[in-house]
Amino acid sequence: MTAEAPRGADAPPELIQLLTPEGERVEHPDYDIELTAEEVRSLYRDLVLVRRVDLEAVALQRQGELGLWASLLGQEAAQIGSGRALTDADMAFPTYREHGVAWCRDVDPVKLLGMFRGVNHGGWDPYEHNFHLYTIVIGSQTLHAVGYAMGVQRDGAEAATIVYFGDGATSQGDVNESFIWASVFNAPVVFFCQNNQWAISEPLEKQTRIPLYKRASGFGFPGIRVDGNDVFACLAVTRKALADARSGQGPTLIEAFTYRMGAHTTSDDPTRYRVANELEAWKLKDPIERVKAYLFKNQLADQEFFDKVDAEADALGKDVRRRCLELPDPKPEAMFDHVYGGPHALVDEEREQYLAYLAGFEGGAETGAER
Ligand SMILES: Cc1ncc(C[n+]2csc(CCOP(=O)(O)OP(=O)(O)O)c2C)c(N)n1
Numbered sequence: 001m002t003a004e005a006p007r008g009a010d011a012p013p014e015l016i017q018l019l020t021p022e023g024e025r026v027e028h029p030d031y032d033i034e035l036t037a038e039e040v041r042s043l044y045r046d047l048v049l050v051r052r053v054d055l056e057a058v059a060l061q062r063q064g065e066l067g068l069w070a071s072l073l074g075q076e077a078a079q080i081g082s083g084r085a086l087t088d089a090d091m092a093f094p095t096y097r098e099h100g101v102a103w104c105r106d107v108d109p110v111k112l113l114g115m116f117r118g119v120n121h122g123g124w125d126p127y128e129h130n131f132h133l134y135t136i137v138i139g140s141q142t143l144h145a146v147g148y149a150m151g152v153q154r155d156g157a158e159a160a161t162i163v164y165f166g167d168g169a170t171s172q173g174d175v176n177e178s179f180i181w182a183s184v185f186n187a188p189v190v191f192f193c194q195n196n197q198w199a200i201s202e203p204l205e206k207q208t209r210i211p212l213y214k215r216a217s218g219f220g221f222p223g224i225r226v227d228g229n230d231v232f233a234c235l236a237v238t239r240k241a242l243a244d245a246r247s248g249q250g251p252t253l254i255e256a257f258t259y260r261m262g263a264h265t266t267s268d269d270p271t272r273y274r275v276a277n278e279l280e281a282w283k284l285k286d287p288i289e290r291v292k293a294y295l296f297k298n299q300l301a302d303q304e305f306f307d308k309v310d311a312e313a314d315a316l317g318k319d320v321r322r323r324c325l326e327l328p329d330p331k332p333e334a335m336f337d338h339v340y341g342g343p344h345a346l347v348d349e350e351r352e353q354y355l356a357y358l359a360g361f362e363g364g365a366e367t368g369a370e371r
């Protein structure tokens with residue numbers, strides 16, 4: 001990277017890429033992938049639909065319907081590519097931005113919105129979807145994932161674990177500890193780092209002096225850097241790493257080199273700390289446009305297909321909005337429900353106290369629920 005060029009605009013030489021920003025297929029000896037036209041169209045559809053859900057969520061937050069939203073704009077390929085590489089038996093541990101992975105795990109987007117609307121504490125059963133709850137505490141999910149992977153290993157199960165985290169998270173002690181445990185115990189886990197170049201307002205160069213994927217070698221397992229805006233490459237690289245994990249070859253660190261095109265969250269204003277030409281340079285590498293160009297150039301899809309996907313995206317956006325606004329407010333005592341996996345005497349006592357307190361108001365707990 002030169003000092004003058006916008007951050008990440010010049011693709012590093014080690015980057016694994018199978019589809020250029022112009023939509024040209026590139027061969028790679030280790031990571032090639034055969035995709036049927038139907039599979040490519042399906043990946044394109046996923047990318048468009050998750051972007052649409054994300055845009056709708058940002059709009060809902062702006063209209064006061066969500067407390068907060070962390071946009072995935074620009075990171076769709078990293079999430080759909082890696083998410084589609086998972087099998088049903090694999091387990092995924094997300095951060096708060098993995099809406100595309102949630103989509104691949106069949107988690108209803110409205111359940112994600114519910115958390116950001118403050119009507120649930122996560123909203124889905126992790127075991128129903130093999131998709132863990134969102135984690136806001138940076139990096140902590142890497143320890144949960146390694147522990148889970150070590151359990152899978154002890155059960156002798158044929159499943160892998162994938163854990164998502166950001167470039168900023170690599171500076172956390174938890175992440176480094178999880179690398180050590182995964183390495184020493186040869187845990188079947190894939191560390192999927194979406195390097196979106198920013199940790200809120202902290203740029204990548206404040207986190208590392210070397211490319212992030214190179215960190216893995218110091219811990220004793222392979223690290224690779226993939227073009228995070230290339231859905232083919234993300235799919236191929238993650239498939240291989242998951243297969244390695246399942247077959248007892250231990251962990252892999254994947255650095256998906258991408259860019260956060262939006263704000264960190266809806267509470268953030270990136271114009272205060274980054275220059276506009278950086279975003280403009282990355283717009284040319286848009287993860288959706290390159291798949292569209294590839295489909296067009298190779299006559300694998302016609303205008304009718306693209307119009308149909310756009311119409312489907314609009315319908316999905318409307319549906320998600322309607323169902324978000326219809327989400328019921330929880331009963332006040334619901335906050336005590338999932339503190340522990342089972343009953344707990346202290347939590348029961350606190351619930352009773354709180355209900356007695358609410359009963360002191362006119363209308364009792366019902367009034368509390370409506371406030
Ligand atoms: C332990 C901890 N420290 C600080 C924060 C505040 N915080 C929230 S997001 C964030 C930046 C994370 O950046 P990165 O890991 O690159 O992920 P990204 O948001 O870019 O996807 C920070 C510091 C937090 N949530 N948890």
Ligand SMILES: [Mg+2]
Pocket residue numbers: 166167168194195196197198199200
């Ligand atoms: Mg980041």
